[in-house]
Amino acid sequence: MDHTDLYIDGAWHKGAERFDVINPATETVLASVASADIADADAALNAAERAMADWAARTPRDRSEVLRKAWELMTARLEEFARLITLENGKARADALGEATYAAEFFRWFAEEAVRADGLVTQAPASGARILVQHKPAGLAVLVTPWNYPAAMGTRKIAPALAAGCAVIIKPASETPLTMLALMPLLEEAGVPPGLVNVLPSKKTGALVDHMLHDPRVRVVSFTGSTGVGRKLLHAAADQVLKPAMELGGNAPLIVFDDADLDEAVEGTMLAKMRNLGEACTAANRIYVQDGVAEEFTRRLTERMAALKVGDGSDPTVDVGPLVNADTRDKVAEFVADAVAKGARVECGGTTPEGTGFYYPPTVLSGVPENADCVHDEIFGPVAALQTFSDQDEVIRRANDTEYGLVAYVFSRDFKRALQVCERLEYGMVGLNRGLVSDPAAPFGGVKQSGLGREGGHEGMLEFMETQYISASW
Incomplete structure (x- = not known):
């Protein structure tokens, strides 16, 4: 150097x-x-x-x-x-x-x-x-x-x-x-x-x-x-x-409504969750999917996450590198173990690999309960924690039920309804049908x-x- x-x-x-x-x-x-x-x-x-x-x-x-x-x-x-x-x-x-x-x-x-x-x-x-x-x-x-x-x-x-x-x-x-x-x-x-x-x-x-x-x-x-x-x-x-x-810090909710374009929603979730390996305050931490599309969304997201190649980031064919240090990796593993012990299901990933490097595989958890630690704290790693919802008012209440207010994400083809939801979310930034909000020309910050x-x-x-x-x- x-x-x-x-x-x-x-x-x-x-x-x-x-x-x-x-x-x-x-x-x-x-x-x-x-x-x-x-x-x-x-x-x-x-x-x-x-x-x-x-x-x-x-x-x-x-x-x-x-x-x-x-x-x-x-x-x-x-x-x-x-x-x-x-x-x-x-x-x-x-x-x-x-x-x-x-x-x-x-x-x-x-x-x-x-x-x-x-x-x-x-x-x-x-x-x-x-x-x-x-x-x-x-x-x-x-x-x-x-x-x-x-x-x-x-x-x-x-x-x-x-x-x-x-x-x-x-x-x-x-x-x-x-x-x-x-x-x-x-x-x-x-x-x-x-x-x-x-x-x-x-x-x-x-x-x-x-x-x-x-x-x-x-x-x-x-x-x-x-x-x-x-x-x-x-x-x-x-x-x-x-x-x-x-x-x-952040604890970003990502909300997928029944009427969302699922291709757009999955792509946006991948970006919001996996950009920088999830080691970002803007990372989607709680993913709420409406009942009518929950099964299909979970299947598509799991396919995408499981297909990512893990390895040394200096290899241009690698999608997912290591986490920054052992403590960060171990904390991610603890979040997964806690969620599974409380009833979550592992759709892919979920196991710390052996060998050199601070790696953790892309992981999808479905059926994550409200009392799981990862619902209330930043995961800061490649773990997508999925929950379901049925009612709009209910999901807004759950999304706002945190001390944090940095960023939220909303996916819906009903633009009027989506904007109404955005205005009710207690966050400094909202990605509407987008998994990325960071832009030098925009005021980045939270409440x-x-x-x-x-x-x-x-x-x-x-x-x-x-x-x-x-x-x-x-």
Whole structure:
């Protein structure tokens, strides 16, 4: 691996300690990576403060051109990034290439948004004073990203922050830091000045991030990960009253009505369930199928899932790679065992294979009872948990019966009924006759315990800006 050190102020630093990154397909060490400590965090904060003074003063077009160049450079190197994603995360080549393409697109989208931080000039109705509203860079931003999308979760935060005029310190997941480190030479080539983006891999995440969140120069914290960790970061952010952007856990329902196009529904379910091997907060976690089509839907989905080829994701013929680590695989196996013990039926898969690698086969469970653990917690693996329903009001109640509210999916050919159902679902996003909702041009985010704020769309840039109002008379 070319880059395994800390990236601070446009230079590589060895760090006092190191940790190993493991290939989940072979369980061998990919690289030894530098582990940042408090002194490294302070160096990154100092560098970011210096860099932001100049960057925030640049014209929006200047910032836009740098981001556009980053998109061009990353698009030219998608295969390189896909290979690295597969090596450290395990996902199959096609999935990794899809992530790399998606990740690059954030640079293009926010290159376009950088010039559209529109303000307002109007007249106060009572006083007659002019009201001037503008959006300004919020300040230094600390970005904390998960292991399931090593490239996209970083670019989805870096691009809008830079578009807004902010400098960032990014702390990538210790399972998958290599992709983000590999992005730094590309950003240099695109024209990102030293210190504007700093990368601090670390095995001491809690202490490192807590230290940065208590530095008065930091004004934004953006986190993607579990709701439990998000709550802790929100507590820490409260001490400095930081601007939080939190994309947290999910428990996505997918509803298939009797009148759905079953080909479309099965295809959408495969995408919503198996994209990234189910290791996604947007993955369909509870699949509700109306009684009239339950048997046929189960048969078709089982055929599709059973036909997937499992193996090392670096093999282009493989559909399903390993899970990211042993703990994730074992948790998936426990969910399946619990559901079966409570009455669920295994239609395919369901057994942990022997041998090297953190593999778990694509699995379909039918007749999953409401008291199964997988109904109430994220599976984060290739397991489709099927339940049936008869009544529309009943399935909406069951779908909303969770503390989470990130994404839901609805399949029906009755567009009027489908939209009515969508409006009653307590989720920040809904896929209607689609198994994919993520798009750089759309505001990604949830309600309830699934987070605060939005990433992507125009809203994604505003998360890194503050609104200033000026009252004037002329």
